[in-house]
Amino acid sequence: MKILMVDVDGVLVHGRPDDGMPFATDLERDLGLRLDVWQREFFKPFWPDIVTGREPIEPRLTAVLREIAPHLEAERLLRYWFENDSRLDRKLIEDLARFRAAGVALYLATNQEHRRAAYLMEELGLRRYFDGIFYSAQFGHRKPAQDFFRLATEKAGAPPEDIVFLDDTLENVEAARMFGWQAVHWTAGMALKTAIAPFAAAAVTKEFR
Template sequence: MKILMVDVDGVLVDGRPSDGLPFATDLERDLGLPVDVWQREFFKPFWPDVVTGREPIEPRLTAVLREIAPHLEAETLLQYWFENDSRLDQTLLDDLAVVRKTGIALYLATNQEHRRAAYLMDELGLARHFDGIFYSAKFGHRKPAQDFFRLVTAEVGASPEDIVFLDDTLENVEAARLFGWNAVYWTAGMTLETAIAPFTAVEENR
């Protein structure tokens, strides 16, 4: 293992900082926007293009809010979303720091649009803990597409077998394995030591 790739949502980041509940739990109470309406009018029709970088989020979200929540500004909603979807798994982050000190490169590999990717690195401070972020809007492909893994592998200049990947979506894990990555299906309660043990043992036996 030379490179460790880590998914964001469901692995490193999970819900609201205060309680871990989904970020939109109190969206209607706080901002007057029903979650189901936002899902139906924005995420279902437009998210595929936004998350793969074919369309910026701000103009489309502004247009949708004009129809479903004219009282609400896009920037207000984005700030609410990002701030309430930012609970870090500090134990995992600490364990990753130990691995990084051994010389293994750490990267985030995630489906994100441009604004939240920047928020994660700059505002949430993950740039201090990782060597970089690879995300769907940057490449025009999202997990589990094989092109996502191909482009990330080319970017780091490594062989697929040198990459270990943690993700909480089984479809993504299977796609990564198909490409040649050593992918681990991350589940609740798992520790980093357990997740990467098979691959560190291989290194020790070489």
């Protein structure tokens, strides 16, 4: 294993910073926007193009809010979303750092649009812990598309068999395996050392002794 790819939501990030609840738990109370309406009018019709970089999020979100929540500005909603979907798994970050110290390159491999990808790296500070981010809007393809894994492999500069991948979505894990990555279906309570033990060299796993 030379490279460890890590998904974001459901693996590294788990909801609101204070309690881990979904970021939209109090959306209607706080911003006067019903989640089901937002999902129906924005995410269902427009998200596929936004998350694959075919269009930016701001103009489309502004237009939708003008119809469903004219009191609410797009920038305020984006800030609320990003800040309330930012609880980091600190134990996992600590464990990942030990692998990085042992010479393993760490990358995020995630379905994100441009704005949140930048927020994760810069404002949430994940650039301190990872060597980079590979995301769907950057590539024009989202997991589980094989083109996502192909482009991430090319950018990483390593053979597929040298890449280990953690993702909480089984469909993504199976697609990664199909491409040749060593993929782990990440579940709650899983320990990093145990999860990747079959793929990690002894020189790396000894960091956990």
